Amino acid sequence: MLFFLVHTKGKSGIKIEISTREIEKVNKYELIEFYGTSMFVMKKEDIFANKLIALKNRHSASPRDLYDINYFFKQNWDISEKIVETVTGLRLLDYMKDLPKYIENNFNKETIHFGLGELVDNESQRDFVKNKLIMDTINQINFYIDSKKRGK
Structure with a gap:
């Protein structure tokens, strides 16, 4: 189920999605x-894990997923290894090692901005998305993998 709520006329709203999928038994929520208004919201590490999975599992690659993943890395969010393993059958690092190649094959400078209009509201952000988002995200993934292998 999907709801879209607008608090004040003319202002941005929030999207509320209610899922009954099996994975919901693994996702964790906090109040x-x-x-x-009190509400349960998925924990950050679970959001990050689900976004990494969505990157490859959608019918077509979504620049929004890449943008969000880059943001989560920059915010230094943890990643739920349990969710990645439950959904993909792979350990987190094994799943992540294929992501750089997937990103290279499915994103390019000409289409990377599609669907990101509401998120990039100035020239500096648009320039980052067009010229650096793809490589920066790949570098973040590789750095994460390397740091985990070294035990940091």
Whole structure:
């Protein structure tokens, strides 16, 4: 089920998705307050894991997934290894080692900005997305893999 709520007319809304998929038994949630309303929100490490999985599992590659993954890396979010293993059958690092090649094969400078209009509202951000997002995300993934292999 999907709901779209708008708090104030003319302002951005929030999307609420309710899922009944099997993976929901593995995802963890925390209670937060949002404008005086208590709600359960998926934990950051679970969001990150699900986004990494979505990157390869959608019918077509989504620049929004790549943008979000890059953001999560920059925010230094943890990744739920359990979710990646449950959904893909692979250990986290084994799953991630194929992502750089997947990104290289499915994203390019000409189409990387599709679907990101509402997220990049200035020239500097647009330039980053067009010229650096792909390589920066690949580098973040490789750095993560290397640091985990070294035990850091």
